[in-house]
Amino acid sequence: MQVNTHLQQLQGNYLFTEIVNRTEAYKATHPEQRLLRLGVGDVTLPLPQPIIHAMHQAVEELAHEDTFRGYGPEEGYIWLRQAIIDNDYQPLGIDLSTDEVFISDGAGSDLGNLSELFGRNNRVGILEPTYPAYLDTSAMAGREVVFLPCTAENHFVPELPKEQVDLIYLCYPNNPTGATLTHAQLAQWVDYAREHHSIIIFDAAYESFIEDSDVPHSIYEIKGADEVAIEVRSYSKSAGFTAVRCGYTVVPKKTGLQAMWLRRQCTKFNGASYIAQRGAMASYSPEGKAGAQANLAYYKQTADILLTGLRKMGYQVFGGKNAPYIWCRVPKGYDSWSFFDHLLNTCQVVCTPGVGFGKSGEGYVRFSAFSKREDCEEALKRLKSLAHSKNL
Amino acid sequence: MQVNTHLQQLQGNYLFTEIVNRTEAYKATHPEQRLLRLGVGDVTLPLPQPIIHAMHQAVEELAHEDTFRGYGPEEGYIWLRQAIIDNDYQPLGIDLSTDEVFISDGAGSDLGNLSELFGRNNRVGILEPTYPAYLDTSAMAGREVVFLPCTAENHFVPELPKEQVDLIYLCYPNNPTGATLTHAQLAQWVDYAREHHSIIIFDAAYESFIEDSDVPHSIYEIKGADEVAIEVRSYSKSAGFTAVRCGYTVVPKKTGLQAMWLRRQCTKFNGASYIAQRGAMASYSPEGKAGAQANLAYYKQTADILLTGLRKMGYQVFGGKNAPYIWCRVPKGYDSWSFFDHLLNTCQVVCTPGVGFGKSGEGYVRFSAFSKREDCEEALKRLKSLAHSKNL
Structure with a gap:
C-alpha cells in the first residue's frame, strides 16, 4: 500500500x-x-428564532411516522435550491437552474472536495495571505502553487498572474485582509480565466457583509463568469450556522463541470442534514x-x-x-x-x-x-x- | 485547466x-x-424519543447566548468520541484512544474521502456484487480494481486474492448479499493484509443487525487488525439517522494513517452538525x-x-x-x-x-x-x- x-x-x-x-x-x-x-x-450570537423554530419542526417531523423521512437528495432538497436561486441570485439578475445549485454540509467541505474535479497537473493561483485550506488542499493533490501576493501597495488585490494558472482561488470579501473587489476588478479575473481556460473557485463566505453597491455579491454578476467560475457560499456567517453545518456551491453547466460534481457528490456525499436544510430554508422567510x-x-x-x-x-x-x-x-x-x-x-x-x-x-x-x-x-x-x- | x-x-x-x-x-x-x-x-421508522429530545435540546442551546456554540472540533466532540469507545468498543475488549475516533456527517462521506489517504498506484480489491461507492471512488482515483466474486458457491465470502491488492473494501454484514463473516474468516483477511502490507477499509454500517456470537461486530476483535484496518460506522441504520447525518470512522495510530486523516479532516471538513452529534450521543443513554x-x-x-x-x-x-x-x-x-x-x-x-x-x-x-x-x-x-x- x-x-x-x-x-x-x-x-x-x-x-x-x-x-x-x-x-x-x-x-x-x-x-x-x-x-x-x-x-x-466564528459567530458568537445565537441563531434567530425563525431558524430555531424551523429546526425544532424538522426534528419533530423525524419523530412521527407520517412525517419521518430518511435520505434526502445528495444535491439537496429542491425547495432549498429554488429558494437560493429566488433569493440570492434572481435579485442580482443572475439566471441559474436548480441542478446547478448543490447543498452541502458547509463551505469547508466543498472548498476541499472541489479539488477532485481537476487533474493533478494544474497550476494553482492562490492569494497570499490566504485562508489555509486552499493551499493545503492544493498541496494534498500534489499541484504546483503560484502565490499572488496581496499587500497594502496593491490594496490587497494582486496583479493578474504573469504565467498560466489553471485554477484560481479567489476569496472576496477576503479572509484575512477584509479587502473587497469592485465589479471592474472582478471582471479582470473573469477575463483572465476565459482567456487562459482557467477555473475560478470563488469563495463568497463573507458575501453577507457587503454594503457598497460597487462590490459584487456574486461572481456571476460578471458576464461570462458562468463559463469559468464555481461559487461557494455558506450559511455560517450569513445565518450563524457554524454549528449547524450548511452551505451551497454553484457549478454552472457552462463550466463543463456540473455533471462531474453531481457524480462526485452522489458517490461520496449522502446529502446535508434535513434539520440544517430546514434551518437554511427559514433564513429566507421574511422573519x-x-x-x-x-x-x-x-x-x-x-x-x-x-x-x-x-x-x-x-x-x-x-x-x-x-x-x-x-x-x-x-x-x-x-x-x-x-x-x-x-x-x-x-x-x-x-x-x-x-x-x-x-x-x-x-x-x-x-x-x-x-x-x-x-x-x-x-x-x-x-x-x-x-x-x-x-x-x- | x-x-x-x-x-x-x-x-x-x-x-x-x-x-x-x-x-x-x-x-x-x-x-x-x-x-x-x-x-x-433506507430506514422508515421514526427516531426514538430520547434522540428527538436531545436534538430539540441542542437546537434550543443554539437559540440562547449563554449556551450558543459555533464550530466544534473537526474530529468531533470529545464526549461523543469517548461514548463510542465506552459503548461500541470497550465491551468487545477493544482499546482505542479518543484521537483514533473521528466523527463525520455519515459513512458515505468517509468511505469516499478515505481514498485520499492513498496514492494512485494502489490495486484495490472489491467484493462483487458491491455497494457501488467503493468501485466508483476507486475509479475516480484512477486505481486498478480487482473484483472478488461473491457467489452462492463460496457463500458470498470470496477467496483471498491470488495477486497483491493494496486496499480492500470489506462490507460485512454485507450489502447487498446479507452475508456475514465468522471471526475465523475475518481473521484470514486481516492476516492477508498484514502479510501483504494492505489496508482494509471495513464498512460496518450494518453491525447493529448482528445477533450471532460468532459474527464479529468490529474488525478490531481480530488481533493485529489495528495495524491494517480502518473501520467505518454509521448511525444511519443503528439509530435511524439517514436524514440526520452522523457516523464515525476509526483510524488506529498503528496503521500509520491517523495523523494523515486528522490533517485531511481539519483541512476539508468543519465537523459534523452539533445537533446530529447530540442526537448520536443520546443513542448511548439507556433510554x-x-x-x-x-x-x-x-x-x-x-x-x-x-x-x-x-x-x-x-x-x-x-x-x-x-x-x-x-x-x-x-x-x-x-x-x-x-x-x-x-x-x-x-x-x-x-x-x-x-x-x-x-x-x-x-x-x-x-x-x-x-x-x-x-x-x-x-x-x-x-x-x-x-x-x-x-x-x-
Missing part, C-alpha cells in the same frame, strides 16, 4: 494551535486576568431574513467600532467595511508574532498573527468583528493607554 | 434511476394498483439504546418474515439473518431485470435487481427489511399465488 505522499509530507497548520498554546501559557501565569479574544473567526440581518448589523457595527477605534489611535488598518475582518499593520519594531505577544502580555488582547496566513501576512495582525462587543470596547480602551505609552 | 479524466469518464450509476423509471412507467399505465416497495435501503433496539428488533423481525416466507415458497434465499437484506435467486428462465419486471407486472412488488451491484449479482434480486411491514406481508401473499401458478 502506498500512501498519498503529498498528504503525508504536508506540515501541520500550527497557527491556531500556537495561538492557543501561547494564550494558555499566559493564563496559567496570570489566572486573575480577563482575556479579550479578538481573534475569533428569518430580519433575524439574520439583525445579527449581521451587530457584527458590522462591531467591525466599525474596531476599525474607527484603531484608526483613531494611529494604527494603519484595512478591511472592516463590507467584511468582518480588520487587517492591522503592526507598529515599527514588531512582527506579527511579537506584536501578538505584546498585546497578550500588556493588554490581555488575543488577536491573530497575520504571518499565520502566509508570508505576505507578516507585519499584520487580524482582528475579528465576530468577537464579543464588550471585549472589543474594553480592548480598545486598553490599547489606547498602550498607544499613549508606546507613541504609535 | 485539466479535468480529472478518471471522474469525467466514469459512467453514471443507473441502477436506482432505472428502477424509478420502470416503476413510474408501470404506475402511469396502472394508476389503480398499489405498489409494494421491497427495495428500500436511547432501548429506543434504537426496539426499531432494530422491528426490522429484524421483518427480515425474518421475508426470509421465512420466501424460503417456504421454494425461493433460494440468503442473508436476512444478522443483516437487513435478503438476497434471492431468481427462478429459472429469468435474469435480475426480467424477474424485477415480472414481480412488478404480476405482483406490483418492487425489488432491487442484483445485477445492479455488479455482474456476480446477475440472477439475484435484493429484498430489504427496511420496507414497510404491511408491504412485506402483502407482497408475500401475492408472491404465494404467483408461486403456485408458476410452480417455483
Whole structure:
C-alpha cells in the first residue's frame, strides 16, 4: 500500500494551535486576568428564532411516522435550491437552474472536495495571505502553487498572474485582509480565466457583509463568469450556522463541470442534514431574513467600532467595511508574532498573527468583528493607554 | 485547466434511476394498483424519543447566548468520541484512544474521502456484487480494481486474492448479499493484509443487525487488525439517522494513517452538525439504546418474515439473518431485470435487481427489511399465488 505522499509530507497548520498554546501559557501565569479574544473567526450570537423554530419542526417531523423521512437528495432538497436561486441570485439578475445549485454540509467541505474535479497537473493561483485550506488542499493533490501576493501597495488585490494558472482561488470579501473587489476588478479575473481556460473557485463566505453597491455579491454578476467560475457560499456567517453545518456551491453547466460534481457528490456525499436544510430554508422567510440581518448589523457595527477605534489611535488598518475582518499593520519594531505577544502580555488582547496566513501576512495582525462587543470596547480602551505609552 | 479524466469518464450509476423509471412507467399505465416497495435501503421508522429530545435540546442551546456554540472540533466532540469507545468498543475488549475516533456527517462521506489517504498506484480489491461507492471512488482515483466474486458457491465470502491488492473494501454484514463473516474468516483477511502490507477499509454500517456470537461486530476483535484496518460506522441504520447525518470512522495510530486523516479532516471538513452529534450521543443513554433496539428488533423481525416466507415458497434465499437484506435467486428462465419486471407486472412488488451491484449479482434480486411491514406481508401473499401458478 502506498500512501498519498503529498498528504503525508504536508506540515501541520500550527497557527491556531500556537495561538492557543501561547494564550494558555499566559493564563496559567496570570489566572486573575480577563482575556479579550479578538481573534475569533466564528459567530458568537445565537441563531434567530425563525431558524430555531424551523429546526425544532424538522426534528419533530423525524419523530412521527407520517412525517419521518430518511435520505434526502445528495444535491439537496429542491425547495432549498429554488429558494437560493429566488433569493440570492434572481435579485442580482443572475439566471441559474436548480441542478446547478448543490447543498452541502458547509463551505469547508466543498472548498476541499472541489479539488477532485481537476487533474493533478494544474497550476494553482492562490492569494497570499490566504485562508489555509486552499493551499493545503492544493498541496494534498500534489499541484504546483503560484502565490499572488496581496499587500497594502496593491490594496490587497494582486496583479493578474504573469504565467498560466489553471485554477484560481479567489476569496472576496477576503479572509484575512477584509479587502473587497469592485465589479471592474472582478471582471479582470473573469477575463483572465476565459482567456487562459482557467477555473475560478470563488469563495463568497463573507458575501453577507457587503454594503457598497460597487462590490459584487456574486461572481456571476460578471458576464461570462458562468463559463469559468464555481461559487461557494455558506450559511455560517450569513445565518450563524457554524454549528449547524450548511452551505451551497454553484457549478454552472457552462463550466463543463456540473455533471462531474453531481457524480462526485452522489458517490461520496449522502446529502446535508434535513434539520440544517430546514434551518437554511427559514433564513429566507421574511422573519428569518430580519433575524439574520439583525445579527449581521451587530457584527458590522462591531467591525466599525474596531476599525474607527484603531484608526483613531494611529494604527494603519484595512478591511472592516463590507467584511468582518480588520487587517492591522503592526507598529515599527514588531512582527506579527511579537506584536501578538505584546498585546497578550500588556493588554490581555488575543488577536491573530497575520504571518499565520502566509508570508505576505507578516507585519499584520487580524482582528475579528465576530468577537464579543464588550471585549472589543474594553480592548480598545486598553490599547489606547498602550498607544499613549508606546507613541504609535 | 485539466479535468480529472478518471471522474469525467466514469459512467453514471443507473441502477436506482432505472428502477424509478420502470416503476413510474408501470404506475402511469396502472394508476389503480398499489405498489409494494421491497427495495428500500433506507430506514422508515421514526427516531426514538430520547434522540428527538436531545436534538430539540441542542437546537434550543443554539437559540440562547449563554449556551450558543459555533464550530466544534473537526474530529468531533470529545464526549461523543469517548461514548463510542465506552459503548461500541470497550465491551468487545477493544482499546482505542479518543484521537483514533473521528466523527463525520455519515459513512458515505468517509468511505469516499478515505481514498485520499492513498496514492494512485494502489490495486484495490472489491467484493462483487458491491455497494457501488467503493468501485466508483476507486475509479475516480484512477486505481486498478480487482473484483472478488461473491457467489452462492463460496457463500458470498470470496477467496483471498491470488495477486497483491493494496486496499480492500470489506462490507460485512454485507450489502447487498446479507452475508456475514465468522471471526475465523475475518481473521484470514486481516492476516492477508498484514502479510501483504494492505489496508482494509471495513464498512460496518450494518453491525447493529448482528445477533450471532460468532459474527464479529468490529474488525478490531481480530488481533493485529489495528495495524491494517480502518473501520467505518454509521448511525444511519443503528439509530435511524439517514436524514440526520452522523457516523464515525476509526483510524488506529498503528496503521500509520491517523495523523494523515486528522490533517485531511481539519483541512476539508468543519465537523459534523452539533445537533446530529447530540442526537448520536443520546443513542448511548439507556433510554436511547432501548429506543434504537426496539426499531432494530422491528426490522429484524421483518427480515425474518421475508426470509421465512420466501424460503417456504421454494425461493433460494440468503442473508436476512444478522443483516437487513435478503438476497434471492431468481427462478429459472429469468435474469435480475426480467424477474424485477415480472414481480412488478404480476405482483406490483418492487425489488432491487442484483445485477445492479455488479455482474456476480446477475440472477439475484435484493429484498430489504427496511420496507414497510404491511408491504412485506402483502407482497408475500401475492408472491404465494404467483408461486403456485408458476410452480417455483
